[in-house]
Amino acid sequence: MAMPESACASAPTPATLAPQTEAELSAQVAQCHASARALEIAGGGTRTRRAAVPAATQLTTSAISGVVAYEPGELTLIARAGTPLDQIEQLLAAQGQALAFEPMDHRVLLGSNGTPTLGGMVAANISGPRRLQAGACRDHLLGVRFVDGRGRVIKNGGRVMKNVTGMDLAKLMCGANGTLGILTEVALKALPMAESQQTLAFAGVTPDAAVGIFSAALATPFEVSGAAFHDGTAWLRIEGLTRQVAYRRERLSALLRDHAIEIVDETASRQLWRDLRDVRHFAGSDAAVWRIHVKPTDAPAVLKALDMLGGQASLDWGGGLIWYAGNAAAAAVRQAAGAGVAVPVRPAPGTDLPPHPPQAPGVAALTAAIRRTFDPAGILNPGQMGS
Template sequence: MAPQSEAEVCDVIRSGGPFAIEGGGTRRIGVAKGAPLSTRGLSGVTLYEPGTLTLVARVGTPLSEIDALLAAEHQRLAFEVPDLRGLLGRVGESTIGGVVAANASGPRRVASGACRDFCLGVRFGDGRGDVVKNGGRVMKNVTGLDLVKLMAGSHGTLGVMTEVSLKVQPLPETVVTLRVPECEADVAVSIMSDMLGLPFDLTGAAWQGGTVFLRLEGFETSLRYRVGLMRVRLRREVEEIWGAETCTPIWCGIRDVEAFHDRGGDVWRVSVKPSDAMRLVETVQPEDMMFDWGGNRVWFLTKEGADVRAGMTSGHATLIRVSDETKRRLGVFHPQSAVLAGISAGLRHKFDPDGKFNQGVMG
């Protein structure tokens, strides 16, 4: 089923179920049960006001279309959307609805926040086929229960989104990446934690292949001043890489976990305190790994069937690329506590009392 309007979406919901909600099919990691319900027919930007940094789009709008529209006005989505097609072996076109549903957020989250932090409003069809709308086009309009934040990261389990409103961000004048080579993982965590704890306004802090990458964005004069202070603080060999043309490929590689493309094994995404990251690494003994968000996000490449969660005492781990058998055995998302599981079940029952949406995706 591929409804072409919000009204058609609600008609489809009322007519049956369960449904497996689909966007561009590029980033789903859970296994949904039910008849396919595609949102790709709900396409198009309905409002874009560069002066107020506001964009409203139907959920089936291709991400590439939105990126091109913003670039023409020297603006961007601040949360640096990951492209997981290479990692997951997918084809297709990512949609803005899928981005919001997954709360997809890249390296810039350390400075700007996640996708949900830039969501101003949402419209969706609930399990009864009624239209629910929340928020607006400016931050002050978000009052009461902030449903747009709730929908971001819900992976289509609470309703079928039809339209989202987003705050966008101007492009910086320039960008510089500091490359700090020959760093072991523990040293990298220490460096990134130190740099993020100081007023340098980093917009990226990652480690892979023995190298720390630190990114700053803004006015060139300010960046050169900050880079000078960082060099003094680091007291290590540092390479400066200036300009978007040379920096963008570096951060796209980190954002999209390119180091694990075309390599066998399971891929886990772990959120953990940097202070706990090294203890987890010693327990897991991965085939390969990389850190993002200053060490708060850890990517593990492990042997097939390995259980990263068995060695965790804090944080949460998500299965990103594994066999269906491993998904069934371990579950894609980290198990919730009894209290949180009860709250989640209550929310799902409130918005989707008959269990029509993406059964099985989040357990």
């Protein structure tokens, strides 16, 4: 049910909008644009932070749900933004397909009870361990529909790769965290699910040795689909047809024969990478949790700097992603990150952290200009993305 314009303009306490359709969403956003009423955008509520503007009206897209079209033979799927991610994954799995970028489930780490949605995944560019091989969520986007900060409905992209022409707004929206527009529909490319997988485990190694293992393995043609490190153990995942996996395992074992190697079988391997994907090893901690994006070869030095602050750290993406759990000050974490980018994911209890680091002046000016284009009144998720 649409909120009356007067309510959106003058509600004394934060309200919640739950539009049922794209048209209803468009009308509500147009009303809030006219009154400069801030909106806190949420999908299924699994990653919701404290509203950056305390008086912001929360808006959820969870009711704008459902699969629009799925063509298994074309490896393409179109669905509305509020569609539960579990529903999408089950639909693809029934046809032997999957989302190649392996999106994590934040509920484990954040202790939240929401339902991950397709729109939330795209808005935050959620990508898991397979990103180092398959690319990120944005690399599999074919097109989007969204409502901008004026309430206008905008469509960009197509249903198949050959129809994606012109300015690629889909990739601009992916990872913008709802600051440029509110997604209502997305078109995605799926990929066949791997028939088999195994993992090579290297116990008792240092971060330097782990990154050395990753560098050697990822430089081969053996299609490593996961490279992670935690608590003294490094892991390499290989996936594909059963015979391919066996061949790659033997070749990688021969290449890395200077290290003791344990082979993790199919069932245990799948559970291991679900846990690594969801950062389950930091789920029970009360410490703040950070994502730090670095050049993989810089990872050992950054881990040493973080170790001096206390806490724990792990690696993913072959060293390109550091997960850090600790209660050091934000400035100290970002200094330890060096040239990397440190983003808080879970604040410590009773604290809050700005969601993104300060931007360089040139980047900040460009960001502000883009946001003014799509959201001139600045009502969409103010306080996000350095705004």
